Amino acid sequence: MRVLETVSLDKRYARVHALRDFTLALDGGAVGLLGPNGAGKSTLVKILLGLVPPTSGRAEIFGLDVHRFRLHVRQQVGYLPENESYIPGLDAVTYVYLAGRLVGMPHVDAMQRTHVVCNYVGLGEERYRPVETYSTGMKQKVKFAQALVHHPKLLLLDEPTSGLDPRGREEMLALIRDVSHGKGIHVILSSHILHDVEAVCDRVVLMDDGALVRQGTLAELTAGESAGYEVRVRGDQDAFVRALAARACTSRATIDGALIIEYTNGTVGTDPILRAAVESGAQIRHLAKRRSSLESVFQSILAGARNGGGGP
Amino acid sequence: MTLVDQSYQPWSGDFQPRWRRVAAMVRIGVKQAFSGTAMRILLFLVYSVMTAIVGVVFVLSSIRTPPASVQGNSIFKLFLGNMFPSGVLLMALGAIVGGRLISRDLRYNAVSMYFSKAITRGDYLAGKFLTLAAFLASATFLPALLLWASQWSLSRADVSTGTRFLDLLAILGHSAAFVAPCAMFILALSAFSRTAFVPAVLWVTAYIGSAAVSEVLVANVGADWCALLSWSRHVMRVGEACYPVRPVKAAAFDIEIGTAPLSMNYPVWVPLAVLGTITVLSAIAVLWRLRKFEGAE
Numbered sequence: 001m002r003v004l005e006t007v008s009l010d011k012r013y014a015r016v017h018a019l020r021d022f023t024l025a026l027d028g029g030a031v032g033l034l035g036p037n038g039a040g041k042s043t044l045v046k047i048l049l050g051l052v053p054p055t056s057g058r059a060e061i062f063g064l065d066v067h068r069f070r071l072h073v074r075q076q077v078g079y080l081p082e083n084e085s086y087i088p089g090l091d092a093v094t095y096v097y098l099a100g101r102l103v104g105m106p107h108v109d110a111m112q113r114t115h116v117v118c119n120y121v122g123l124g125e126e127r128y129r130p131v132e133t134y135s136t137g138m139k140q141k142v143k144f145a146q147a148l149v150h151h152p153k154l155l156l157l158d159e160p161t162s163g164l165d166p167r168g169r170e171e172m173l174a175l176i177r178d179v180s181h182g183k184g185i186h187v188i189l190s191s192h193i194l195h196d197v198e199a200v201c202d203r204v205v206l207m208d209d210g211a212l213v214r215q216g217t218l219a220e221l222t223a224g225e226s227a228g229y230e231v232r233v234r235g236d237q238d239a240f241v242r243a244l245a246a247r248a249c250t251s252r253a254t255i256d257g258a259l260i261i262e263y264t265n266g267t268v269g270t271d272p273i274l275r276a277a278v279e280s281g282a283q284i285r286h287l288a289k290r291r292s293s294l295e296s297v298f299q300s301i302l303a304g305a306r307n308g309g310g311g312p
Numbered sequence: 313m314t315l316v317d318q319s320y321q322p323w324s325g326d327f328q329p330r331w332r333r334v335a336a337m338v339r340i341g342v343k344q345a346f347s348g349t350a351m352r353i354l355l356f357l358v359y360s361v362m363t364a365i366v367g368v369v370f371v372l373s374s375i376r377t378p379p380a381s382v383q384g385n386s387i388f389k390l391f392l393g394n395m396f397p398s399g400v401l402l403m404a405l406g407a408i409v410g411g412r413l414i415s416r417d418l419r420y421n422a423v424s425m426y427f428s429k430a431i432t433r434g435d436y437l438a439g440k441f442l443t444l445a446a447f448l449a450s451a452t453f454l455p456a457l458l459l460w461a462s463q464w465s466l467s468r469a470d471v472s473t474g475t476r477f478l479d480l481l482a483i484l485g486h487s488a489a490f491v492a493p494c495a496m497f498i499l500a501l502s503a504f505s506r507t508a509f510v511p512a513v514l515w516v517t518a519y520i521g522s523a524a525v526s527e528v529l530v531a532n533v534g535a536d537w538c539a540l541l542s543w544s545r546h547v548m549r550v551g552e553a554c555y556p557v558r559p560v561k562a563a564a565f566d567i568e569i570g571t572a573p574l575s576m577n578y579p580v581w582v583p584l585a586v587l588g589t590i591t592v593l594s595a596i597a598v599l600w601r602l603r604k605f606e607g608a609e
Contacts, residue, residue: 049428051606071430075327079428085421089344095425101336102429104327113323120320132420146425151323183320 001063003028003154003186004048009057011043011210018043020210022057026188030180032197033190034298035207041190042082043210045156049079061154075103078147078185082158085143086131092118092142093127099146110149117145121175137168144175154186155179161196169196176200194298206301214301221301228262229273230254232286243276260290333431334439341443345409354408358401358451365391366455370462384471385479385555387463388456388486399544402490403519405451410444410498411515412508414598419506423605433602437499437595444495453487482554489550493587493594500594503601519543539576546576546583553580 002025009022019040033041046052047059050070059066061073087095093114100110118127121141126134131142140160147155160176161169177200180187191197197204204221206213214221233240237259241251244261249272251261261273270287277284346355372378373387417423426436460483464476497518501511526542529535539545552574576583 046606051427071330071432074428074430077428079424081421081424081428083421083424085424087344087422088416088420089347090340094340098336098340099425099429102333102426102431104329104333104430105323106325106328107336109323109325116320143425147428183322 002026002060004059004061004188006044006059007057009044009047009059010055011040011047011052012055018210019047019054022210022212024205024212024215026186026203026205028186029203030176030187030189030201032201032204033188033207034192034194034197034204035213036192038209039192039207040210041192041207042158044207045079045158045188045190048156049074049077075150076153078150078152078155080143080147080155080157080160082162084139086139088132089130091128091130092123092134092145095131095142096145096149100149103150105150113149113151114145117148120148121145122171136163137165137171140164140168140172144172148179148185152185154188156188156190158190159192160189161191161193173199206298228260228290229270230286230288230290231259231261231273231284232257233259233277233282234285235282236280237282239280240276240282243280244273247272247276249273249276258286327430330431330435333429334435334442337431337436337439338442338446341413341439342446345443345447351408355405358405361401362451362455366459370459373463374466385482387459388479388483389551389555391456391459399547402448402451402494403516406444406448406494406498407512407515409447410495411502411510411512413440413444414499414502415505415508415511418503418605423602427606433599433606436602437598440499441495441595444499445491448491448495449487452490453483456483456487479555486547486551486554489554489584489587490547493591496591496594496598500597503598536577540578540582540586546587548575549578549583550580550587 004024004026006022006024009019011017011019022040022044033044035041043052047054048061048066050066050073053067062076064073064076066073087098090098096114096117097110100113101107105113115127118124121144123138123141123145126138131139134142140163144160147157155176157176161172164172173196176187176189179185180200187200189197189201198218201218203215203217205215206221241259244251248264248267249261250264251259253259263272273287274284276282346352369387369391417426423436427433431439457480460476460480498511498515501514502508505511522541522543523545526538526540526545529538529541
C-alpha cells in the first residue's frame with residue numbers, strides 16, 4: 001500500500017491557484033517536499049490533513065481518502081506545524097498528553113507515551129515548566145513530541161528547523177533522521193531549506209507555483225548535472241579564461257574570486273584546465289571537483305520549469 | 313531485568329471514541345481554568361461571596377416563618393440568577409474564564425495542534441463549550457445543589473420526595489438557561505479576537521448594557537417589549553417558569569404577599585426562543601470562524 005497518493009489534485013482559493021494538477025505517489029521513507037515560498041507546500045499539507053478540501057482531484061494516505069476519512073487519517077499521521085503552537089499555562093507534559101488524548105489514546109497509554117517521547121526529544125526535567133517559558137528550540141521539541149506521541153505511521157513536518165540556531169537545527173535533523181531511518185516512521189519534510197532536505201531525505205519532490213516540477217532520489221536528481229571544478233589562479237585570469245574557452249570550457253567567477261569551470265563537450269578530467277593554465281601562464285593555487293549539490297539542481301530545474309522546459 | 317524502560321518504543325493500541333477525546337479536553341480545560349495564583353484568589357473571592365449568599369438565603373429560609381421569597385422552591389429561583397449579585401458574579405466568571413478559551417488558541421496557534429488530531433470542529437467547540445459550561449455550573453448548579461440538599465435535610469416543610477426531585481430538575485433547567493447561552497455567546501466573542509480582554513469586555517458590556525437599556529426603557533416607555541432587551545430578564549423569566557408556584561405563609565416583615573410580577577409579560581417560549589437563537593447563532597459563528605481559520609492561505 002502506498003503511503004501517499006494524489007491524483008490531479010487542484011486547489012483554488014479566491015485569488016490564488018495554490019495547487020495545479022498535482023499527481024504524486026510515494027512509497028515511504030524520508031521524503032523532502034522542496035519548493036520556494038508560495039510553491040503550495042502548506043496547501044498540500046493542509047489537504048493531506050483534511051483541513052481544506054481540494055477543488056478537484058483526490059488524495060489518499062495509506063489508501064484512505066484524506067477528506068472522507070480525515071479523522072482516521074489523522075490517527076495515522078503526526079503533524080508538526082511551522083509556526084509556534086502551544087497553550088499558555090500548560091507544561092509540556094500536559095500539552096503532549098492532551099495531544100495524545102485528542103488522537104484517541106487511553107489515559108494511561110497517553111501519559112506513558114508522553115514521558116517516552118519527552119525523553120526521546122530531550123526535554124528532560126524541563127517538561128514540567130510552562131511551554132511559554134521555553135526557548136525556540138525547546139518549543140520545537142515540544143511540537144515534535146506532540147506529533148510523535150501516538151507513534152504515527154507518517155510524520156508531516158512543516159519547516160521543522162525554522163528559527164533554530166545551528167545546534168538546535170542539527171539536533172532536530174538528527175531526531176528526524178532517527179525517526180525516519182530507525183523507528184520505521186515515514187516522514188514528509190516540507191522545507192525551503194535545501195540543506196535540511198539533503199541531510200535527512202532519501203527522496204525529493206520539487207514544487208513550484210503549485211505544480212510538481214520533478215521528483216526522485218537525491219542520486220537521480222543530481223545525476224547528469226555538470227558539477228565542474230572550482231579553481232583559483234594567480235596571474236592573468238583573463239588569459240586563463242580565454243584559454244579555457246578555446247578548450248570548450250565555460251567559466252564563471254564567484255563572489256570570493258574563484259572560478260567555476262564546466263565542460264561543454266562532455267570532457268572529463270582536469271587535463272584541459274591544466275593545459276589552459278600552462279598556455280596562459282597562470283598559476284593554479286586551488287583545484288577541486290565541485291559536488292553537484294541539490295541547490296544547483298534545484299536552481300537549474302526551477303529555472304527550466306519557469307522557462308517552460310522543465311517538468312516531472 | 314529492566315524495571316523501568318523509557319526508551320522509545322512503538323505504541324500500538326486501540327483508539328478511544330470521540331466523546332472520550334472531548335472529555336479529555338474538558339478535563340484539562342477545567343483544570344486550567346482553576347490554575348494560576350491570581351485566578352485562584354479571584355475564584356476564592358467569588359466563591360466566598362457565593363457561599364455567603366447561599367448562607368444568608370439558607371438562614372432566612374430556616375426561621376419559623378421565612379420571607380415568602382425564600383420559602384419552598386422560591387429559594388432556588390432567588391439564588392440562581394434572579395438575584396442581582398449572583399447574576400453579576402456569574403457574568404464576571406464567564407468573562408474571566410470564557411474570554412480566553414478560543415482567543416488564546418488562535419493567538420498561540422494551538423488550533424493547529426487541535427485540528428491535526430482526530431477531532432472535528434464540532435468536537436472542538438463541544439469541548440470548549442463544556443469546559444466553560446462546567447466551570448459556570450460549578451458556580452450555579454453546584455451551590456444550588458448544596459442548597460437543595462441542605463433544605464431537604466434541615467427544612468421542617470412538609471414536602472414529598474417527588475416534589476424535592478422536581479425541584480432538582482427545575483434547578484438544572486434554570487442553571488442551563490443561564491449557562492448555555494452565556495457560554496456559547498462568550499465563545500463566539502472569543503473566536504473573533506486574539507486577545508482575552510476584548511471578548512471579556514464585550515460580554516460584560518452586552519450583559520450589563522442590555523439590562524441597563526431595558527430598565528431605562530421599561531421605566532420611561534413602559535411597553536412590554538422593552539423587557540425583551542434584557543439578557544438577565546430572559547433568564548429570570550425561564551426561572552419563573554421552572555418552579556411551580558406553591559402556597560406560602562406570610563412572614564411578619566413581608567410587605568405584601570401574593571403572586572410576584574413576572575420578569576416579562578411574555579410566555580416562557582419567548583425567552584427560550586431568544587436564548588436558544590443566541591446559542592445556535594453563536595455556535596454557527598464559532599464554527600464559521602474556525603473553518604475560515606483552517607482554510608486560511
